[in-house]
Structures are given as structure tokens and as C-alpha cells.
Amino acid sequence: MLAAVGVVAVALFTWSLAVVAGPTGRRSISVLCSSIETLCQQWALGFTRRSGIEVIMVRLPTGEALARLSRPASAGEFDVWHGGPSDMYEVARSRGLLAPYLSPEVDAVAADLRDLDGWWTGIYLGVLGFCSNQRLLDELGLDVPRSWDDLLAPELRDRVSVPSPVTSGTGYTWLSTQVQRLGDEQAALAYARQLDTQVLQYTNSGLAPAGVVGRGEAVVAVTFTQHCVQAADAGMSDLVVSYPHEGTGFEIGAVAVLAHAADPDAAHAYVDWAISGEAQAAGPGAVAVQLPTRDDVPADARLTGGALLISHPDLDPGMRERLVDAFQAQVHR
The missing domain is CATH 3.40.190.10 (Periplasmic binding protein-like II)
Incomplete structure (x- = not known):
């Protein structure tokens, strides 16, 4: 059974578009996260603080996440998949589960750490x-x-x-x-x-x-x-x-917009955030460490x-x- 690891409800402003509403009635997106639980929560909180969009975050191991996304009944259930090895994203792409998106942030990530057509982008190693x-x-x-x-x-x-x-x-x-x-x-x-x-x-x-x-x-x-x-x-x-x-x-931990996302614009904004240096550094007080895919984010030497x-x-x-x-x-x- 899926269990939401946290709903971030820190909304900074109101949106006038007809989009999905979260528990507070404000704009929201659903993110399936396959990384460390505390890091999933940090990403969600950081995005909400930056954008005002609530994040309904659900955490599943990568294999279970792929199985969930592959069920026909799950179409439209999530807007973004965040975390987990990129090879699983390739399986998802082959099954028609992803939507391509080239973020304005993508040039900060080396070409061999992302899909060049935007099906997924590496956000940690x-x-x-x-x-x-x-x-x-x-x-x-x-x-x-x-x-x-x-x-x-x-x-x-x-x-x-x-x-x-x-x-x-x-x-x-x-x-x-x-x-x-x-x-x-x-x-x-x-x-x-x-x-x-x-x-x-x-x-x-x-x-x-x-x-x-x-x-x-x-x-x-x-x-x-x-x-x-x-x-x-x-x-x-x-x-x-x-x-x-x-x-x-090694793994390239990825992020991708999902096909049938209920709010593609918000999903694009989330991917922009996930690729950013601020998100890859996990923000102030971070308790989880990753190797970044951006050269402008310091790496923890213990991880190499x-x-x-x-x-x-x-x-x-x-x-x-x-x-x-x-x-x-x-x-x-």
C-alpha cells in the first residue's frame, strides 16, 4: 500500500489557473520519490518554498515505483518521478510512461549524465x-x-x-x-x-x-x-x-516528467527545481548526502x-x- 511520506503545505502565493488542488485547496502536484526518505521530504519542502506549489510526496523503492507506474490505473496518478537509477527510467520510457522535457537548467548537467532528448535528467550520482x-x-x-x-x-x-x-x-x-x-x-x-x-x-x-x-x-x-x-x-x-x-x-539518480501528468507546467517547474544547484545541495540543514551532477555543487569526499x-x-x-x-x-x- 502506498503511504505518503509527507505533504508540504507551505504556499507562498495563490494560482489562478484551473489546476489540481492539494489538501489546503491550493495548487499541488504529486511526486513519486525513489530516493532517501528524508531527502524526498527536503526536496518537497524546498520546491514548495520556492514556488508556492504543494507537493504530495509518495516514496517507493525504484522497482516498486516502476511497477506502480506501469499499471494502467496509475495513469495520471503522479506528475513527476524523482530519484532512483536512470536505467529504470529507460524502462519507463520504453513503456510510454515518461514525457520529454528539456529544462533551462539542463546545460549545467554533463551530457553523459542525462538523456539528450529530455526524457530524464541526472540529479545525483x-x-x-x-x-x-x-x-x-x-x-x-x-x-x-x-x-x-x-x-x-x-x-x-x-x-x-x-x-x-x-x-x-x-x-x-x-x-x-x-x-x-x-x-x-x-x-x-x-x-x-x-x-x-x-x-x-x-x-x-x-x-x-x-x-x-x-x-x-x-x-x-x-x-x-x-x-x-x-x-x-x-x-x-x-x-x-x-x-x-x-x-x-554506479547509478545516475534521475528525475522525469511523467506522461499524463495532471499539471505539466507544475511538473516542469518541479524538474527545474530538482536540477538546480539549490536542490542538489539539498538546502540548509540537509541530513542526506548525494554526489551532485553539477560542477558548481560541492561533493562529499566520503562518497567516492x-x-x-x-x-x-x-x-x-x-x-x-x-x-x-x-x-x-x-x-x-
Whole structure:
């Protein structure tokens, strides 16, 4: 069931157009957000303060968001999709779920971090890595993992937390990264079967594994490292970030206008805001960190750490379907 994570009702002025009204009777848009919950809330609040338009914000993991948008009954339910890996947006585009829009802000984003026709624009980067509980590693006599094969250590059996490739964009990223690393899909699935014996649980969301490890329920998580840094900043002080020396994948977190948006003009304004330097910096008092796609926004050095990036996010919708189907059939039924 969908649950709104927050409705921002800070309206600065009244609109005279015949548009969708929010809970206060003022102009509003509905945004489906697939990023960190606190960041979704910050984006919504910042946009409302800037524009006067209320944001009805709903948060879902990327895979679940795509499934929701793909239902015929969901046409027109949301105006904007914000956050989550761009490869999922390519699937959405192939299904006719997006509407192109080239924002005036788009030139501030490098061409390889956006769709040149405006189907989606990158608004943050995430690097895939390991999030480990140092205290538990010490108890097991293990070093911080710095190889994909380190996750296969016997001591880590049932002690690794991984997001599901079926429901999570992060989950699909770690699986597709194995294709790039090992050379083909079958080799990637063979590694996934080995890793499966180590997995405590496949989480629905890519955000969840860092918390699982921070609470001591697992020892190592595979996740985008901004989630680990956020959990450490929130008080889970045992958490440490590391990257596999063989190389790793990354995500381009995207934003897009949805087809059948009830208020396209407001959706365009929201995308303009999402691409802006102010939004990418997350605003004053931000509690979530991301790597920006704009050069004029400072980057948090903890989120790179010398990681070797070996794969560009996969933009082939057919590969995602093949890998996810094979994962369900061959790895985790």
C-alpha cells in the first residue's frame, strides 16, 4: 500500500489557473520519490518554498515505483518521478510512461549524465560499495571487504544484506555490475548464486541494508554508499565504507516528467527545481548526502573514496528483464 511520506503545505502565493488542488485547496502536484526518505521530504519542502506549489510526496523503492507506474490505473496518478537509477527510467520510457522535457537548467548537467532528448535528467550520482559493521568484523577476525570475493568468506554466511534486484534499483545495479565485471550474464548469475548462500535477506529497498548492518543484524551490506554515510551520520558509528578493488558500478539518480501528468507546467517547474544547484545541495540543514551532477555543487569526499568505476549504468531495458527473470529462476526463487 502506498503511504505518503509527507505533504508540504507551505504556499507562498495563490494560482489562478484551473489546476489540481492539494489538501489546503491550493495548487499541488504529486511526486513519486525513489530516493532517501528524508531527502524526498527536503526536496518537497524546498520546491514548495520556492514556488508556492504543494507537493504530495509518495516514496517507493525504484522497482516498486516502476511497477506502480506501469499499471494502467496509475495513469495520471503522479506528475513527476524523482530519484532512483536512470536505467529504470529507460524502462519507463520504453513503456510510454515518461514525457520529454528539456529544462533551462539542463546545460549545467554533463551530457553523459542525462538523456539528450529530455526524457530524464541526472540529479545525483551514487557509487555502489560495501557498508560494514567494523565491530562485528573485528569479532570475526575479518578485514574490511575490498573485493567482491571477500563477501564469499565462510564467516559471512547468512551475514550479508543485499537489496533485491526484483524490487530495488540498487539491487539491479549490483547484479548488472557483475555482468560488466565478469564479462557476461551467465558468469554474473553464477556469482549471484554463490553470494546467495551468504545473504541474510534480500531487502525490498536499496536503502535498507545499511540499517540492517548498523543494527548488527548483518555484518556487510551491498549498497550505494550514500546510504551508509547517512546511517553513520545518524548515529550508527560502527559503519565503514569500502569499495571492491576489481571495480564497481554506479547509478545516475534521475528525475522525469511523467506522461499524463495532471499539471505539466507544475511538473516542469518541479524538474527545474530538482536540477538546480539549490536542490542538489539539498538546502540548509540537509541530513542526506548525494554526489551532485553539477560542477558548481560541492561533493562529499566520503562518497567516492577512490572507487574504480567499471560500468556505466545499463540503459538496455531488455537486459534488465532478462537478468531479473533469470535471478528469480536460478538464484532466489
